[in-house]
Structures are given as structure tokens and as C-alpha cells.
Amino acid sequence: MPAPARDWLLRSQHPTQVERIEAYFCGHGFDPHRHDTYAIGRTLSGVQSFRYRQALRHSVPGGTLVLHPDELHDGHAGTDEGFRYRMIYVEPALIQQVLGGQPLPFIAGGLSDDPRLFAATSPFVRAMEQGFEPLEEDDALFDLAHALQAVAAPHRGRRVANYPAAERARAYINDCFAQAISLDDLALASGLDRWRLTRDFRLLYGTSPYRYVTLRRLACCRRLLRLGLSLADAAASAGFADQSHMTRQFAANWGQTPGRWLAMQT
Known part of the structure; x- marks a missing residue:
């Protein structure tokens, strides 16, 4: 019998303004969690199923996933084939640098077949070994921000923010x-x-200021863990009360324990 498929996650090693990953899950992917970033990407093969805004969604090749910051979601394979996908995590601050303080665009349902979004995300979901020139990435972020704004549901009761x-x-x-x-x-x-x-x-x-603080600490922990620091040392350096506090926040916010996340890195 063939060996069972193994979950894996590949992170782009080219430094850019956005985090880029490719991953495969054969069954359960991650528990309910939230990001303080946009999670935008494509399913490359299989069916990527996830619960989002109290409904079960299914992403298949050919469309675009756009999960809004701080929206609860999970992830699992919709078929026995498993699913492979590429995703980018875009800080809202990068979108605001283009839109200049407008309400963040929201894509209803987390899925879109709009060709404008498909085109705007194409530069970001290239193979992980392909990098960006700085000006190329800035151009791509500009196009992405305006595509999100064009496709998004209109805001009701528009408010002016400082x-x-x-x-x-x-x-x-x-x-x-x-x-x-x-x-x-x-x-x-x-x-x-x-x-x-x-x-x-x-x-x-x-997202709220408190959750933004928490996610900055967790992002710091992930950087330190990739450098080889222990869980306890990473937690202390990032500002958590202790290792158990960091581990609870890690699982609650990213749907995986630090140990499982580390084991998946390739």
C-alpha cells in the first residue's frame, strides 16, 4: 500500500512585504482561528472546505479565497484527495497605504470568481521559489488593493476614520x-x-488594538521559533506571561499548537 500522505507547509524564503505559503493537508487542516491580516489565495488541487461566517464554504481551483481580518474560520479537506493551496497574508496597513484610510474592503462569503481579483492575486501566488523586485511588489499591492475595493460589498453608513x-x-x-x-x-x-x-x-x-498586540507577539514567537529558540524563551522575548500563555494564544489564533506548526515546516 502507498504511504499515507503527509501534511506539509512551505514558506517562501524571499523577503517581501507579505507572507507567502504553499501547503497540503490530507484531512484536518486547522482548528477555528483568526488572523489580523487578510488571508488571500487559491486552491491548487482538491477541495478546500472551511467554515466561515456560520456557513460551510468550499474552495476549488479557479477561484480566489479572500478571508477578512479577524474573521473566524477553520480548514479541512473536502474530499479524500486532500487539498493543496497557496496563500498570502496581507497586513491591512499595506492596503491602507493605497486606499488612504477608507474602510477595509470585505468580500462576502470569503470566495470570489471575479476575474479582477484573480488577475490581481496572480503575482502573489506564483511558485514559492520566485521572488519579487521591490517596485514589482509595490505595483502588485496597488493593484490588489484596488481590486479588493472594486469587488467588495459596499459599506453601509460610511464613516470617516482618523x-x-x-x-x-x-x-x-x-x-x-x-x-x-x-x-x-x-x-x-x-x-x-x-x-x-x-x-x-x-x-x-x-481588528481591535488588543488583538493586534497579541498577533504581533505571536508573529515574533514564530520568527524566534524558526531561529531555534525554545518555546519558553520565545514566549518571554515576545512579551507573554509564560510558555503556557503563549501556547494557548498560538492555538486559539492560528488553529495549531506550536509543536504541530514547527513539525510542518519544510
């Missing part, structure tokens, strides 16, 4: 995520009152 102030708060978090941060700290850094900042931050970046 983008420069929210960006000051985001920059403060990026610099200080490993230490304790209060909403008062962010209000002082941004120049907005606490609740206006919370509202604008969610509108512009798709």
Missing part, C-alpha cells in the same frame, strides 16, 4: 508589543480619545 492617528497607535504597538500596553498609552500616542481610537482602529485594520 487614519493618521490610528496609524500612530499602530506604530506604537509595533515598537512596544513586548511590554505591557494600555489603551491610555495608545490614546496618548495617537492623540485620540480611547473609544474613538478603538472604533477607528477596528475600521481601518479589521
Whole structure:
């Protein structure tokens, strides 16, 4: 009998502004979790099934997956064949640099057959060994942001957000995520009152300031774990209370334990 298929994940080694992966899962992929980024990509083979916004969705080759920041989702194979896919993780701040403080585009249902999105994502879902020239990537991000905006469902009750102030708060978090941060700290850094900042931050970046802090710490942990640090040392360096706190947050936010995530890296 042939050996059973093994789950794997390949990460692009070319440094860019977005994270790019290719992965294969033969059955269960990951538990319910959220990202503070857009998760955008394509199913290359098989059926990629996932629960999103209280409905079971099925992604097949030929369409585009667009999961909004901070939306709960899981993932598993829809057939015995398993599924292979490529995905990019795009920080909302990169989209805001193009759109200039407009509400984040939302693609209803997380799936799209629109050819504009398919074309705009094509540069990002090339093979993992192919890199980007800096200007090429900036052009591709510009096209992607405008394609998302063109295809997205219209926003109701359009609100004006203070983008420069929210960006000051985001920059403060990026610099200080490993230490304790209060909403008062962010209000002082941004120049907005606490609740206006919370509202604008969610509108512009798709997640709350607290979850943005947590995901920055987890991203730091992943970098340190790939460098060979222990779970305990990575947790301490990233600002978590202890290893168990980091492990709980890792599983809750990314649908996998740190150990399983490390074992899948190729």
C-alpha cells in the first residue's frame, strides 16, 4: 500500500512585504482561528472546505479565497484527495497605504470568481521559489488593493476614520508589543480619545488594538521559533506571561499548537 500522505507547509524564503505559503493537508487542516491580516489565495488541487461566517464554504481551483481580518474560520479537506493551496497574508496597513484610510474592503462569503481579483492575486501566488523586485511588489499591492475595493460589498453608513492617528497607535504597538500596553498609552500616542481610537482602529485594520498586540507577539514567537529558540524563551522575548500563555494564544489564533506548526515546516 502507498504511504499515507503527509501534511506539509512551505514558506517562501524571499523577503517581501507579505507572507507567502504553499501547503497540503490530507484531512484536518486547522482548528477555528483568526488572523489580523487578510488571508488571500487559491486552491491548487482538491477541495478546500472551511467554515466561515456560520456557513460551510468550499474552495476549488479557479477561484480566489479572500478571508477578512479577524474573521473566524477553520480548514479541512473536502474530499479524500486532500487539498493543496497557496496563500498570502496581507497586513491591512499595506492596503491602507493605497486606499488612504477608507474602510477595509470585505468580500462576502470569503470566495470570489471575479476575474479582477484573480488577475490581481496572480503575482502573489506564483511558485514559492520566485521572488519579487521591490517596485514589482509595490505595483502588485496597488493593484490588489484596488481590486479588493472594486469587488467588495459596499459599506453601509460610511464613516470617516482618523487614519493618521490610528496609524500612530499602530506604530506604537509595533515598537512596544513586548511590554505591557494600555489603551491610555495608545490614546496618548495617537492623540485620540480611547473609544474613538478603538472604533477607528477596528475600521481601518479589521481588528481591535488588543488583538493586534497579541498577533504581533505571536508573529515574533514564530520568527524566534524558526531561529531555534525554545518555546519558553520565545514566549518571554515576545512579551507573554509564560510558555503556557503563549501556547494557548498560538492555538486559539492560528488553529495549531506550536509543536504541530514547527513539525510542518519544510
